[in-house]
Every structure is written in structure tokens, then in C-alpha cells.
Amino acid sequence: MSNTEKDVQTMVNYDDVFKNFDSGDIVKGKVIKITDEDVYVDIGYKSEGVIKLKEFMDDDGNVNVNVGDEVEAVFFNKTNDDGFEILSKAAAERIKGWNKVLEAYKENKTVKGRIKSLVNGGFTVRIDGYFAFLPGSQVELRPIKNYPSYVGKEFEFKVVNINEAKRNAVLSRKVLLEEEEREKQQRIWEKIKEDAVLTGKVKNITDYGVFVDLGGVDGLVHITDMSYSRVSHPSELVKLGEEIQVKIIKIEESEGKKKIYLGMKQLTKDPWEDIENKFSVEQITEGKIVNIVDYGIFVEIAEGIEGLVHKSEVSYDKYPPKIDELYKIGDTVKVKITGIDKENRRMSLSIKQTKPYPWENIEERYKPEDIVEGTITGIKEFGVFVKLEDGVEGLIHENDLSWDKEEKPNLQLGDKIKVKVLSIDKEKEKIALGLKQLTKDPWEDVDKKYSAGDIVEAKVVSVKPFGSFVKIEKGIESLVPKSEYNNLQPKPTETVKVKILRIDKDKKRLISGFVNE
Structure with missing residues (x-):
């Protein structure tokens, strides 16, 4: 081989040592030197590359680069005054970020980014070195108020619009949240079936019941389904934000919407289920007054079991005081069970039947010509009723009030007066009394x-x-x-x-x- 051939061969081998790059290529290199302004990188080219030091600064102004680090940068095929190839790490990151966004858009994937700053109508989001636009309406499921609080936060986004020519991209987080919500609801609805037992959080308390969040789906526990016992207000049993266990008792669908009805009491045994093993007619027991109405008193004799004492069963008195003058809610009373209707969950009770029947031995306690004392309980046109004892009242006929028809005595309800017993009719429960008979005829x-x-x-x-x-x-x-x-x-x-x-x-x-x- 001639010397000329050897020289050519040597030149070819020398050129093969260096890589060839085109303008715009992303190249890799190793940091070999760092100065106050520049970072020098060996990219395997004829000359080293140089990157401005500021391109390695983070948002806080810290320089994140060390000798020996491997970096990627854009090759521009231009040299500076000192003959070093000009490179840009920021440009490479922009390209990488754009490529991520473009790939995510085409493959319907998500992309992670950090909200960088506020702009008109929304935010800029940084994805590597690329900045995309995030409309303010696409951040949450509901409109946001505190925009600045989102700056600096990192999220996953969906790329919803791309302009490849201008390299513009629009992001949305709301779309992902909606997808999550749909998936969440789907998972929840797979669990929501009648008789299913779930754990939920008390979301709202009203007069008529409690709304419970079952994990994205709300259900209602009506006040009547909270306890077998009487509940005056739902707040007696639950607190806002409290986790409670509930049973799905009914699901209704109307106009494309589903309503879920829940129960709390259904998680425990119905106290009426074996009522015959607990109570019997004629049994005397104690209970607590839970409600007072015009027609009687409701008494709870066991948890979830209450009965009605009709006003006629409160007292033996023919003209008793108003019920709320005798008793108040919360009072403990002795009652006699007079009837049980298991099918309709009703129980009849009596207070007066727990006491001796006052007319049983009436003739032993009162006799004609006896002078007794009583309390006026009723004043009518035909006469005056006088209570002698509980359940025993007598009548002073108008003709027996005074010897003088024109001079009637001034009597008031509640007055205590002495009267004379004129006659007794035990069967009809009547006692005739006289006031005028206390004076000489x-x-x-x-x-x-x-x-x-x-x-x-x-x-x-x-x-x-x-x-x-x-x-x-x-x-x-x-x-x-x-x-x-x-x-x-x-x-x-x-x-x-x-x-x-x-x-x-x-x-x-x-x-x-x-x-x-």
C-alpha cells in the first residue's frame, strides 16, 4: 500500500471518531466543566458544546448540575465566539414536553404537569419544558374561587385539544375527575342493592331524616327508620360527619334518577317480632311517656315498643283535668296492658286499671246523710260535680244548691266544699249530693x-x-x-x-x- 493510500485511510478513521448531528437534533452529553455562566458538555462532536448555566436553575434559583452529569440538549450547528457548539437544554425539554403532550393526545393517555402561573382565563401548566394552557373551568368538577392556591400543584391532565402547527395544547383535569367519578359511581352502584349493608357518612341532618353519603351516592334514612323507639329529631342519634352503618331498604327510579332509602333500625331485631314472649294482656308494667296528644298518652314500655293510653283510660274521674296537667313527657308511669295487635304493631294500655276500682266498695265508704268534703270539677246548668276521691264524683243538682232559687251560691272550679250525701247508686256510678241540706230547711x-x-x-x-x-x-x-x-x-x-x-x-x-x- 502506498503512502497516499495510508493517509486517506487515516483520515477516514479519524472522521469516524466524531458523530454527525443535524440542526435541531437532541443530543446527549456529559458535563465536563461548569463556570459562572456556562456549562460545557462533551457530546462526542468535533468540539464541545456549551449551555447557559441559567438553564439548569430551578424555580427557586438553585443550580442543579454537576460535573459528570449526563444531559440532553438541542444541537443548533452553531458555534460561539470561542468555537464551542451552542446547545440548549431548555429547548430539548420543550421538545420532550411537547412530544409527551402530542403522544398523550394521540394515544388518549394522561400527562403529568405542574401548574406554573396564572394567565387570562386559567393557568399555564409545565410539562418538562413545554407550557400548555389549562382553562380555569377545567380544574375541578365545580367552579373554583381561589385560583392562586393551585399554582405550584402537580396533577395528571387529559389533553383535550391540539394545534400541531402552532404547537398549542389545551389541558383538562375536570375530564379526568369526571371519569373517576363515573367509575366510582359504577363501583358504588355495583354494591347498592336492596338489603345490602354499607357504611356511609352523615352528610346532612333535617327534621325528617338524615342524608348519608355512601361514597359519591346519597341515600336517605327517614326519621321513622332510624330507631324502633320514638325519635323527636334525627340529631338525637347521629352527628354531622359521623360514619354510620345502614341497610338499603328500597331503591326507586323516577325520571332517570334513582332514590335510595336507607334504614338504621333494620340492622337490629324488630322488638315486635316476638312480642308475645315479652308481654301479655292483663300484665302490669312500667313505661316512659314519650308523647301526649289530645286523645291520650303514648307510653314506651320497652325499647321500640310503645302503646296508647286512651284519655278514657287515664283516670276514673268523669271530668278529669287535662292530661298535660297530670303528666309530662319523660314521666315514668305504671300501666296495664289491655290489648296487643302484633300485626298492626299496636298496644292498648290503661293507667286507671292499675289502681283499685273506686266504686267497688263505695257503700262502705259513703252513706246517705254523711257530710263529706270534695273538690268542684264541673259546673253545668243542671248542677255541680264534686270529686270526693279519685274516680268518685257526685252531683249537686241545681235544686239542691240552695233553699232559695234566687240565691245560688257562688262556686268556682277547684273550690273545696262540704256536702251531704243524699243517695248512692253503685250500678250507675252516681252519688247525689246536697249543699242546701247542710242548713236548716x-x-x-x-x-x-x-x-x-x-x-x-x-x-x-x-x-x-x-x-x-x-x-x-x-x-x-x-x-x-x-x-x-x-x-x-x-x-x-x-x-x-x-x-x-x-x-x-x-x-x-x-x-x-x-x-x-
């Missing part, structure tokens, strides 16, 4: 005070077609027949003189005639 001495032929002053009480009644003294009235008017025309309340014509003490009758002076 004015007719008792009428024949000693008056005689036929006596002329006395009297007051006209009433005028009837057949005659007039006149009052001679308290408790004693006389009839003046029309035939004995003696040409007088009597008027009510008028004072007149009468002549006593006849006295019948036994029948309490007195006949007189007007004296025409």
Missing part, C-alpha cells in the same frame, strides 16, 4: 211562723198564666192563683202584700191572695 218551722189569715209582705218572683209566685222569705214561696189577684196586675220584683190562705207543710205548698189596699 225553712219549711221545717213554717207552721209555727205563719197561719192562715196572716197578711205579710212578699216579692213577686214570676208571673204565669195561671197565677204568680211570690217570695215570703228565703226558701219559702207561695202561689197566688189568678182568681186571688183582687184586680191587681202583679209585676216581677214588685213588693206586694198577700194574705195567707192555706199552708201544706208536708208538700211544701203555700197558697195566698193579693191584698188590694
Whole structure:
């Protein structure tokens, strides 16, 4: 081989040592030197490359490069004044970021990026060295208010729009959240079946029940399904944010929407299930008053088991006080079970039947002519009711209030008075009482005070077609027949003189005639 051939061969081998790059290529190299302004990189080319030091600075101004590090940069096929190839790490990162975004868009994948800054209408998102646009409406499922709080945060995004010519990209996080929500809901709905038992969080408390978040799907526990016992307000049993266990009791679909009805009490045994093993008719037990209404009292005798004491079963009194004057919610009372309806979950109770029947031995406790004390419980046109003891009331007929029909005593409800027992009817539960009988009967001495032929002053009480009644003294009235008017025309309340014509003490009758002076 000639010397010329050897020289050519040597030149070819020398050229093969160096790599060939085109402008715009991304090259790899090793950092060989770092100065205050530049980073020098061996890229295996005829001359070393140089990258501005600032391209290695992070957002906090820290330089992140060391001699020996391997870096990637864009080759521009240009040299600086010192003959070093000009490279750009930032340009390489922009290209890499754009390529990631483009690939994610074409392959329908996600891309990770960090929100860099606020711009009009949204944010810039950094993906390596590339910056994409994130509209403010695409950050969360619901509109956001505190935009600055998102700057610096890293998320996964979906590339929703690309302009390859201008290398523009629009991102969305909302799309991914919506996909997650759909998947989450799908997973939840796979669990949501009637009779399924789930754990949820109390989301809202209302007067009528509790809304529970089952993990993205809400259900309602109606107040009647919270406990077998009476619940005045749901807040008595649960707190906002509390985790509770619930059972799905019904799922309704209407107009494309599903409503989930939940139960808490259904997780425990129904206390009415074996009611016959716990209680029986005629049994006497204790319970707590849970409600008072116009028609009676509801008493809970065991957890989840309550019955009604009808107002007629509260007291033996015919005219008892109002129920809320006798009892209040929370009171403990003794009751007798008078009926059990398991099918309709109803129980009849009685308070009065836990006490002795007051009329059982009434004749041993009260006898005619006895003077007793009682309390006025009712005032009617026909008379006054007096309570002698619980369940025992007597009536003072209007005729037995006073010997004088015009002078009725002033009596008030609640007054304590003494009365005389006139008669007792045990079968009809009636006692006749008298008030006037506590004083002397004015007719008792009428024949000693008056005689036929006596002329006395009297007051006209009433005028009837057949005659007039006149009052001679308290408790004693006389009839003046029309035939004995003696040409007088009597008027009510008028004072007149009468002549006593006849006295019948036994029948309490007195006949007189007007004296025409």
C-alpha cells in the first residue's frame, strides 16, 4: 500500500471518531466543566458544546448540575465566539414536553404537569419544558374561587385539544375527575342493592331524616327508620360527619334518577317480632311517656315498643283535668296492658286499671246523710260535680244548691266544699249530693211562723198564666192563683202584700191572695 493510500485511510478513521448531528437534533452529553455562566458538555462532536448555566436553575434559583452529569440538549450547528457548539437544554425539554403532550393526545393517555402561573382565563401548566394552557373551568368538577392556591400543584391532565402547527395544547383535569367519578359511581352502584349493608357518612341532618353519603351516592334514612323507639329529631342519634352503618331498604327510579332509602333500625331485631314472649294482656308494667296528644298518652314500655293510653283510660274521674296537667313527657308511669295487635304493631294500655276500682266498695265508704268534703270539677246548668276521691264524683243538682232559687251560691272550679250525701247508686256510678241540706230547711218551722189569715209582705218572683209566685222569705214561696189577684196586675220584683190562705207543710205548698189596699 502506498503512502497516499495510508493517509486517506487515516483520515477516514479519524472522521469516524466524531458523530454527525443535524440542526435541531437532541443530543446527549456529559458535563465536563461548569463556570459562572456556562456549562460545557462533551457530546462526542468535533468540539464541545456549551449551555447557559441559567438553564439548569430551578424555580427557586438553585443550580442543579454537576460535573459528570449526563444531559440532553438541542444541537443548533452553531458555534460561539470561542468555537464551542451552542446547545440548549431548555429547548430539548420543550421538545420532550411537547412530544409527551402530542403522544398523550394521540394515544388518549394522561400527562403529568405542574401548574406554573396564572394567565387570562386559567393557568399555564409545565410539562418538562413545554407550557400548555389549562382553562380555569377545567380544574375541578365545580367552579373554583381561589385560583392562586393551585399554582405550584402537580396533577395528571387529559389533553383535550391540539394545534400541531402552532404547537398549542389545551389541558383538562375536570375530564379526568369526571371519569373517576363515573367509575366510582359504577363501583358504588355495583354494591347498592336492596338489603345490602354499607357504611356511609352523615352528610346532612333535617327534621325528617338524615342524608348519608355512601361514597359519591346519597341515600336517605327517614326519621321513622332510624330507631324502633320514638325519635323527636334525627340529631338525637347521629352527628354531622359521623360514619354510620345502614341497610338499603328500597331503591326507586323516577325520571332517570334513582332514590335510595336507607334504614338504621333494620340492622337490629324488630322488638315486635316476638312480642308475645315479652308481654301479655292483663300484665302490669312500667313505661316512659314519650308523647301526649289530645286523645291520650303514648307510653314506651320497652325499647321500640310503645302503646296508647286512651284519655278514657287515664283516670276514673268523669271530668278529669287535662292530661298535660297530670303528666309530662319523660314521666315514668305504671300501666296495664289491655290489648296487643302484633300485626298492626299496636298496644292498648290503661293507667286507671292499675289502681283499685273506686266504686267497688263505695257503700262502705259513703252513706246517705254523711257530710263529706270534695273538690268542684264541673259546673253545668243542671248542677255541680264534686270529686270526693279519685274516680268518685257526685252531683249537686241545681235544686239542691240552695233553699232559695234566687240565691245560688257562688262556686268556682277547684273550690273545696262540704256536702251531704243524699243517695248512692253503685250500678250507675252516681252519688247525689246536697249543699242546701247542710242548713236548716225553712219549711221545717213554717207552721209555727205563719197561719192562715196572716197578711205579710212578699216579692213577686214570676208571673204565669195561671197565677204568680211570690217570695215570703228565703226558701219559702207561695202561689197566688189568678182568681186571688183582687184586680191587681202583679209585676216581677214588685213588693206586694198577700194574705195567707192555706199552708201544706208536708208538700211544701203555700197558697195566698193579693191584698188590694
